[in-house]
Amino acid sequence: MSTQQALWLPGIGQDFVVGPREIDAPGPGELLVRIVSSGLNPLDWKLQDKPFIYVQSFPAVVGEEAAGTVEAIGDGVTDFKDGDRVFFQGHIGNRLCTFQQYCIVNADLVAKIPENISFDQAASVQVGIIPFAVGLYAQQPEGLAHLAPWEEGGKDKYAGRPIVIMGGTSSLGQYAIQLARLSGFSPIITTASLHNAELLSSLGATHVLDRRLSTTALKDAVAKITSAPITLAFDAISLPDTQQSALDIITGGGTLIIVSAQMVENKGDGKVIHAVFGSFHPLPNREMGKRFMPVLTQWLAEGTIKLNTVEVIPGGLNGIPSGLQRLKNNLVSGRKLVVHPWETA
Template identity: 50%
Template structure:
């Protein structure tokens, strides 16, 4: 296939976005070309543009989460055919793999078919959020190396063991709660705005604690729920205040997962994870996740984030990313529809 398509382009570090035209390239071995119907926005996209991090080559296309239709398959691809509805995890620093555009190349190891019960918008909420949750809990290098649900004995493996998840209403928090439920953790304690209580309990949280409590109040709330030592905490927020609070709640042999650089000087017990399955150390964990993800969605073991669609196609993304910097996204995943972009 030869042709051109529209993309949201970051011309230089920390520059404003512009909509431009890119070549639509062919998929290579182990790849598929996808016509993107929906792409989700993440805090990392806002940080890449505003703070000049994560991306090293310009002009750049951002975006890592997308869903759409297979247009063409590369050499050796047998799991997908043209016309399949798929969702996939894109990548920064290779503009062909990024998702803020109308067409992208997807690596088949990190792609799956969309179950009939899900829309493109819903499917697009999954990739980075569930990868970050999965790698943090089960990754051997950038995670706790827990036994994952896809391995024999993994389902319910940690029954009766408490877990705390900071930031349950965010995308990573949503998926961490659901994975913790599949792994058998109980109680599953999460912090969030209390307006999200029913939603998070439906995902699997047993207790929702007000995110605005002071540390002494938070400790008391946890002690009222369980007297068992806390061996696993996943801090999906990972600002200084939440990391320090999590560290205070952790049991003597416990370990803490953070999604931003650690402010705690203990590399044995604090793991700084990332949700990039394209890196060598995360590849196998990511591959296994994507082999099982469609089935989990079909069974209802995993459900997608709540969706808020943004208007304007690719042109609406820049303004929507500003909401992350202002802390104005809570309990939803922002999703843009590239086909709705006007020239």
């Protein structure tokens, strides 16, 4: 067992190609995981289109989240054993990315999969839930240093405080709604295609507004829902128009969390735009990640957090390029795409 199949990105603007890659040995504090299911994310097609910190050299393996079984254990790891079912967020570098059949993970930031959750479901969680968690609950400057709902005194801590979440149907949006619900925010106002309203209400959204409304119409609709100042918004889409709408909706002194580069002008009216890098791997977020992982396992086991609907793309690693194309063309609504790397022909 010295080589595996991986999906290689030869360079910017080039096509992905499946080919062999060595299997890495876990170093101290690391695990080698046999990947059963690997999640697709918009970042993966963006990495194909233009340079980004996530890829430091080519040819590159990308892929940001997966679920699988522990295959080998590095020195000093005591919490895991061979065969454990785990899910995790990938990280920068070919050995840590997830569009391959095996990858290395840092044992500190791995969560165990509860028995009631499938590998496919587990592969769809981490990239979706971590950006809101880091953006709102991590210490400054990474986050806004709010008390997280998994910490003592954190549940319902922000009761009665409104929040606006742009793009509630997106994977990030669905988890943001649920964390906001656990934190007690109310009302939780989100934008989406209205055929997804029932889903988002079931997750905790109190009001679902049509995402095609103009900024003025959105602002008016929010004002009819609550007279309280909107001091917090999370833009799970972060395109120029959603950033602009969210910025216009929050009041002076309010904060807008975005998940991409800032694309709008902040006119200096006391509003803060906070761009989040949704990862527990950077050192300042690591302790928080370590505390959150066991809680996430427990929440999934209890059904406290509902997972995205998952669609398995056939063809193993060969199925990824068509899936990424669907994400790029906005042809995926309310579901997460995953592949099974071991089905690669």
